[in-house]
Amino acid sequence: MRLSEGRMFYLVNDRRPDQEFAHCWDCGKSDNPRESAKCEQCGSDLRGRRFLMSARWDEKRFKAYEAFFALKLRHPGLASPIEVLRKDGQLLSIIPYNGEGLMLDEAAPLSNARVLDVGQRIAGMVAWLQRHGVKLAKLTRANMLISPDNTVRLFDLEVSDVLPGPVPEAERATELKSLGFILRRYCNVEAEDLTAFLASTEEGAYPTPAAFGRAVEQRFPAFEGVTYKPLTGAMSDVGLVRQLNEDNWGWRKLSNRARLYVVADGMGGHDGGEVASDVAVRTICKVAFERENSENPHEDLDAVENLLDEAFQSANNTVKSQAEEKGNDMGTTLVALLMLENRVAFLANVGDSRAYLIRDGQLHQVSKDHSLVAKMVERGKLTKEEARVHPHSNILLRTVGTERDVEIDIFRVDVERGDRILMCSDGLWGEVEDRDIEGILNTYGDPRIASRELVRAAHQGGGKDNVTLAIVEVS
Ligand code: CA
Numbered sequence: 001m002r003l004s005e006g007r008m009f010y011l012v013n014d015r016r017p018d019q020e021f022a023h024c025w026d027c028g029k030s031d032n033p034r035e036s037a038k039c040e041q042c043g044s045d046l047r048g049r050r051f052l053m054s055a056r057w058d059e060k061r062f063k064a065y066e067a068f069f070a071l072k073l074r075h076p077g078l079a080s081p082i083e084v085l086r087k088d089g090q091l092l093s094i095i096p097y098n099g100e101g102l103m104l105d106e107a108a109p110l111s112n113a114r115v116l117d118v119g120q121r122i123a124g125m126v127a128w129l130q131r132h133g134v135k136l137a138k139l140t141r142a143n144m145l146i147s148p149d150n151t152v153r154l155f156d157l158e159v160s161d162v163l164p165g166p167v168p169e170a171e172r173a174t175e176l177k178s179l180g181f182i183l184r185r186y187c188n189v190e191a192e193d194l195t196a197f198l199a200s201t202e203e204g205a206y207p208t209p210a211a212f213g214r215a216v217e218q219r220f221p222a223f224e225g226v227t228y229k230p231l232t233g234a235m236s237d238v239g240l241v242r243q244l245n246e247d248n249w250g251w252r253k254l255s256n257r258a259r260l261y262v263v264a265d266g267m268g269g270h271d272g273g274e275v276a277s278d279v280a281v282r283t284i285c286k287v288a289f290e291r292e293n294s295e296n297p298h299e300d301l302d303a304v305e306n307l308l309d310e311a312f313q314s315a316n317n318t319v320k321s322q323a324e325e326k327g328n329d330m331g332t333t334l335v336a337l338l339m340l341e342n343r344v345a346f347l348a349n350v351g352d353s354r355a356y357l358i359r360d361g362q363l364h365q366v367s368k369d370h371s372l373v374a375k376m377v378e379r380g381k382l383t384k385e386e387a388r389v390h391p392h393s394n395i396l397l398r399t400v401g402t403e404r405d406v407e408i409d410i411f412r413v414d415v416e417r418g419d420r421i422l423m424c425s426d427g428l429w430g431e432v433e434d435r436d437i438e439g440i441l442n443t444y445g446d447p448r449i450a451s452r453e454l455v456r457a458a459h460q461g462g463g464k465d466n467v468t469l470a471i472v473e474v475s
Pocket residue numbers: 265425426427465466
């Protein structure tokens with residue numbers, strides 16, 4: 001059904017025409033005639049039971065998860081496994097499936113009320129688990145299940161330890177940091193206060209879920225009722241083959257006149273690519289914000305372009321410094337949009353993550369790929385179609401974090417109301433042809449829905465790479 005970092009999800013159907021008997025999942029009677037609708041012993045419905053099964057392979061955590069299962073904890077906010085077993089070096093965990101969705105499939109942004117509601121529910125559940133001695137290594141989006149009535153429940157947890165008593169007060173902040181990280185990325189670009197609140201949560205401002213819950217309670221009335229026009233959408237997905245997601249994205253309101261949106265595609269494997277893309281996104285957003293709010297505001301367009309250039313360069317040099325410290329060769333692509341007063345779009349890129357303009361239903365590629373095959377196409381040695389499937393299509397000529405003072409391409413587009421900008425990693429454009437991307441964008445006007453459909457299309461195209469994209473509509 002779905003790959004996530006560290007695990008694979010399967011949807012399991014209890015329909016076995018090859019089996020003579022039907023098993024009753026309520027009372028355990030296993031010799032009901034196959035065609036029976038109800039269990040002969042307890043009368044339960046025998047038709048169409050479905051289960052969600054996860055398979056994980058990080059053996060270090062098997063024991064802790066089994067200890068958690070042995071507690072047989074039950075709570076409405078927890079989808080408790082009905083069975084946990086080891087098979088072929090994997091740990092399988094099974095829950096009944098009733099049409100729930102995965103948080104993994106939710107595009108950003110969510111409404112403020114939704115972000116706060118999810119935060120409060122999850123924090124409450126974490127507090128409850130901690131009281132029962134269950135410690136989590138971290139929370140991820142893959143641990144969140146969305147019921148048909150839209151409530152979020154925890155499942156398939158990353159349990160690091162099960163203690164004989166409650167988790168000590170001093171050790172209750174771990175899960176909150178990852179919760180802050182997850183939720184911050186679901187905030188609308190306009191929701192500055194909420195974003196700042198969650199960023200501080202991520203940095204450890206709240207020592208316990210209870211403290212976080214109280215803070216949400218206080219802020220809820222101020223944040224909850226604010227709504228925004230559906231002008232943006234973003235999503236990052238691991239794809240169907242890779243076990244790591246090394247892509248990243250981010251957005252930030254810089255000032256009343258400017259917004260910044262970025263997509264990055266990291267390379268360098270575990271502790272490399274995912275770090276490089278994260279550092280690049282955080283740095284460019286932070287530096288651009290500081291420059292925009294410095295004492296000498298950038299008045300003319302050239303100065304705004306310089307601001308973007310400086311922030312981009314700073315991201316490059318920060319990744320480079322961290323790579324030197326770590327002694328690895330991590331790097332990342334980076335594509336950024338600075339939207340000024342909904343009038344001028346400054347697009348900057350290094351690598352092969354792309355920026356497209358969609359105007360009057362037509363998709364135009366604005367950025368140029370800094371790749372070997374793009375150069376060969378430019379010189380007439382390859383056609384665009386040959387380039388897509390070329391064995392060296394992944395060789396980049398320029399990346400962020402490889403050299404100090406990288407050369408950055410910056411494009412300036414005078415935008416009009418209704419124009420859209422799409423930024424994406426090669427996991428999208430490598431799997432979905434431009435005309436199909438265009439078709440999806442023309443079919444789905446809401447950027448969040450379009451984001452989800454584009455990721456779905458990338459999966460249908462093979463999902464061989466991480467897929468990340470951001471869509472911004474000019475209002
Ligand atoms: Ca990629």
